[in-house]
Amino acid sequence: MASAFADTLRRRILEFYDARARDLPWRREADPYRVWVSEMMLQQTRVEAVIPYYERWMRRFPTLDDLADADVDDVLREWQGLGYYARARNLHRAARLVRERHDGRIPADPETLRQLPGIGDYTAGAIASIAYGVPTPAIDGNVRRVFSRLLDDPDPAPAELRRTVAALVPEDRPGDFNQALMEFGATVCTPRSPACDRCPVQTLCRAYANGTVAERPRPKPKKALPEDDVATAVLVAPSGRFLLTRRPEAGLLGGMWEFPGTTVRPGERIADAARRAAIEALGDTTGTHAAVAAVAPVPLGAVVHTFSHRRTTYHAFRLELDNEPANHDAAASSAGRAWVAPGDITGYALPAAQLRILAMAREDGGSGRYDTGA
DNA sequence: CAACCGTGGAA
DNA sequence: TTTCCAAGGTT
CATH class of the missing domain: 1.10.340.30 (Hypothetical protein; domain 2)
Structure with missing residues (x-):
């Protein structure tokens, strides 16, 4: 017509x-x-x-x-x-x-x-x-x-x-x-x-x-947001570098960098999960597992972040290593793992929640401070 | 087809 | 504080 x-x-x-x-x-x-x-x-x-x-x-x-x-x-x-x-x-x-x-x-x-x-x-x-x-x-x-x-x-x-x-x-x-x-x-x-x-x-x-x-138009029925808890390890070397890992290409935040993290298992202590995240992120080729196992995770606080389809609470811990890890090269980033100097952080794509964790880590300032967070 | 996939501003 | 949702696409 x-x-x-x-x-x-x-x-x-x-x-x-x-x-x-x-x-x-x-x-x-x-x-x-x-x-x-x-x-x-x-x-x-x-x-x-x-x-x-x-x-x-x-x-x-x-x-x-x-x-x-x-x-x-x-x-x-x-x-x-x-x-x-x-x-x-x-x-x-x-x-x-x-x-x-x-x-x-x-x-x-x-x-x-x-x-x-x-x-x-x-x-x-x-x-x-x-x-x-x-x-x-x-x-x-x-x-x-x-x-x-x-x-x-x-x-x-x-x-x-x-x-x-x-x-x-x-x-x-x-x-x-x-x-x-x-x-x-x-x-x-x-x-x-x-x-x-x-x-x-x-x-x-x-x-x-x-x-x-x-x-008009008729709104779609809303679904409840699932919630989960992620333990996050801010793993710091004596030089001040910290470990970042790259997320897999598929799925949530695909290809973005983050502090090593893992979903907290039922009944697991969050600090233990943070230590586990650090160990898993380091992989099998490094000799620092024992060092990580010996370090006490220091709580930095929690970040609650709402994604499009879930709400995640990140529980961040600082873990300070006694010895400098071996592979510092930027070339290691091709393996999805990088020890990053604080001044180089702007070269890595970080999701919003990770930037908040980074801010908490900087406020904490390192050794000796024990802010238990929220 | 329904679930998945980020973030932040407005109300 | 919570809820809504924005120049959608992929699986």
Whole structure:
């Protein structure tokens, strides 16, 4: 139906965008690489949180070649604090794939984009429409919410929603239209307390007419967060270096560095678990097991951290070795283990909770202080 | 398809 | 303090 509804919606949403669009760093030029990076960072992440990361990223990796040439550890270091670290790993891997399979040119076709790691339906549509002017929809949480209200549908079916939006995307300004819908959802048709009194499409909104705006879309039932306890060992050498280990690529915080830690077993004393974490992290090749076993773990305190799907309490302990361990080389970091001098810590990508543990370790200052923490 | 995957700001 | 949840993707 090439209806009055469609025409009015297109016109008013684009008028809104022309008048109210925020001046965001990635909107200054439609370079495909810049659009791609911004869309990856914006996945499940607020605009305000992304801006400083985007600016820094573009100074560090100005082009796709700069990114493809970089080590994954440098990429993760740049992503540190932004969360969902698989995004950074996927972006890095995809950059190399683009160079190998697409002659270094980011594809314009949504289906081709969709094949790259980290790019799903939304991101493929966003890159194609914004960077290349391809008339294809880009349906994110904002767009879903906007149409849930416009149609007064508590739970729009993805396939039908896609058809609906696709029929509305204008041939001349597809990227602006997609961004306009998102901008509208983010600044006017917000999840809580939407600004219906200054809504440019209020007269088109069935939920507004029915008084159901606050109930659209229907929220998903929330699940309780599992909790666990992790004993963390801040293992310090006489030189002041401390041990970091790299997490496996798959799973939580994949590829990030951390102080050695282990989940506390039922009935196990937390200090014993911390010592066990240190011993397991040192591996079989070192002769320091006995030394670790003889050291008394000094409690530094606890850090409670809420992830997307679980709450973890890190119980941190300082363990000071009497003798300097052998392998100090940075080359050892390839083995996923590194003795790091305090001044070199900025070279390692650490998750938020680990940075808090590091701060506690520095406050404690070392030998002789016995802060039992919380 | 449901679970997994971070972080921090707002209410 | 707790709850919500944000320009989603992968398995």
